[in-house]
Amino acid sequence: MDQKTQRDPAMTDVARLAGVSHQTVSRVLNDHPNVREQTRLRVRAAIKELGYRPNRAARALVTGKTQLIGVVAQNSTLYGPASLLSAFEEAAGEAGFAVSVGRVKVLDRESIAAAVERHRDQRVAGIVVIAPNASAADALADVPAGLPLVTVDGDPDRRTPLVTVDQAAGAYEATTHLLEAGHQTVWHVSGPQDWFDAAGRVEGWRRALEAVSAEVPPVVAADWSAAAGYKAGQMLARMPEVTAVFASNDHLALGVLRAMHERGRRVPHDVSVVGFDDVPEAAYFIPPLTTVRPDFAAVARETLGLLLEQVVEGESTTSRRTVAPVLVRRESVAFPA
Numbered sequence: 001m002d003q004k005t006q007r008d009p010a011m012t013d014v015a016r017l018a019g020v021s022h023q024t025v026s027r028v029l030n031d032h033p034n035v036r037e038q039t040r041l042r043v044r045a046a047i048k049e050l051g052y053r054p055n056r057a058a059r060a061l062v063t064g065k066t067q068l069i070g071v072v073a074q075n076s077t078l079y080g081p082a083s084l085l086s087a088f089e090e091a092a093g094e095a096g097f098a099v100s101v102g103r104v105k106v107l108d109r110e111s112i113a114a115a116v117e118r119h120r121d122q123r124v125a126g127i128v129v130i131a132p133n134a135s136a137a138d139a140l141a142d143v144p145a146g147l148p149l150v151t152v153d154g155d156p157d158r159r160t161p162l163v164t165v166d167q168a169a170g171a172y173e174a175t176t177h178l179l180e181a182g183h184q185t186v187w188h189v190s191g192p193q194d195w196f197d198a199a200g201r202v203e204g205w206r207r208a209l210e211a212v213s214a215e216v217p218p219v220v221a222a223d224w225s226a227a228a229g230y231k232a233g234q235m236l237a238r239m240p241e242v243t244a245v246f247a248s249n250d251h252l253a254l255g256v257l258r259a260m261h262e263r264g265r266r267v268p269h270d271v272s273v274v275g276f277d278d279v280p281e282a283a284y285f286i287p288p289l290t291t292v293r294p295d296f297a298a299v300a301r302e303t304l305g306l307l308l309e310q311v312v313e314g315e316s317t318t319s320r321r322t323v324a325p326v327l328v329r330r331e332s333v334a335f336p337a
Helices: 011-018 022-029 037-050 056-063 079-094 109-121 134-142 167-180 196-211 226-237 250-262 296-313
Strands: 068-074 098-104 126-130 149-152 162-165 187-190 244-247 272-274 291-293 320-323 326-328
Touching (some): 011 022, 011 037, 022 037, 068 079, 068 109, 079 098, 079 126, 098 109, 109 134, 126 134, 126 296, 149 296, 162 296, 167 196, 167 244, 167 272, 167 326, 187 196, 187 226, 226 244, 226 250, 244 250, 250 272, 296 320
Parallel strands (some): 068 098, 068 126, 126 149, 162 320, 244 272
Antiparallel strands (some): 291 326
C-alpha cells in the first residue's frame, strides 16, 4: 500500500491549532514581550503537539536576512564589556541565532561605521553596539535608518534603542550601605570621565550623599585599572578623615586595598571599601570585597528581545530598558573605628 508523504507542520498549522494569527506565532517564537501569557502558553502547546520546527533558511530567503546578529564591540578585556558580550552570545544561541562580532580597536566614528558595513554585507538580521563611551555614541549617528539596532550601555540622552544596567541605582545602594554602616561620608574613585557607566556611578554616589546631607568630597578620577586604584588609594590612605571608599569597579577597589595595606590602614577596621562589577576574584580579595553585581544575563536577554521586536515588526523604536544590579555584601565594610 502506498504511504502518503506527510509534510512537515508549518507556522500556519500552529496558528490554526492555537487559534491565533501567524504573526502571533512569530512573536512567540521570537520572545516578543507584547504577547499575553495565556496566548504564549497556547502557542507553545500547539508547537509541541505538532512538532513544529521553525524553517530558518526559508525565513532568511523571504526576509533577505540571515539568522545572524552582528555585534560591534571594542577589542577589550575589561570585565563588564567582555561579560556582556559573552552573555549576549549565549542568549542569541538559545534563540537560534549565530553572532558575528566585529571588534574594533577604538570606538570612534570611522571604526564603528566600517564594522557596521561589514555586518550589513553579511546580511545580518540586526546589529548590537556595545557603546559605553561618548565617542561610540557619536558614531551611531551614521548608522543607516531602518537597520534594526540596539545599543548597550550607551548614551542615555540619545534617541536610540538602549539597554543598560542602572549604574546610578547600584552606586546609590553601595554608598548608602557605607553610610548606614556609620561613616560620615564616602569618597569615590571614579572610572574614565567619558564612560557613561562611570558617569552614572558618580551620579548615584553623589545622590546618596546628598539624600542624607552628608559632605560630598571631590571625585578622585581614575581609569578602570588596579594600577589607577592603587595610585588613588595611596593618596586616600594618607588622609585620616577617609574611612569609606566606593570604587567605580572591582579592579580599582583592588588597587585601593593594596595601597591601604601598605600604609597600615586596615580594611575594614580603619577603612571600608566597596567595588562594582563582582568580578569572579572579588570573593577572594583580602578581605572579600563587598561589591555591586550587574545582571549581565538579564541585559543580554533584554537586548535580544528589543532587537527582535524590530526584526519581527519591521519598525524602528526608541525603547529603553534598564536592569537593576544587586549589592553583594562581604567583609570589606564595617563600622568605623
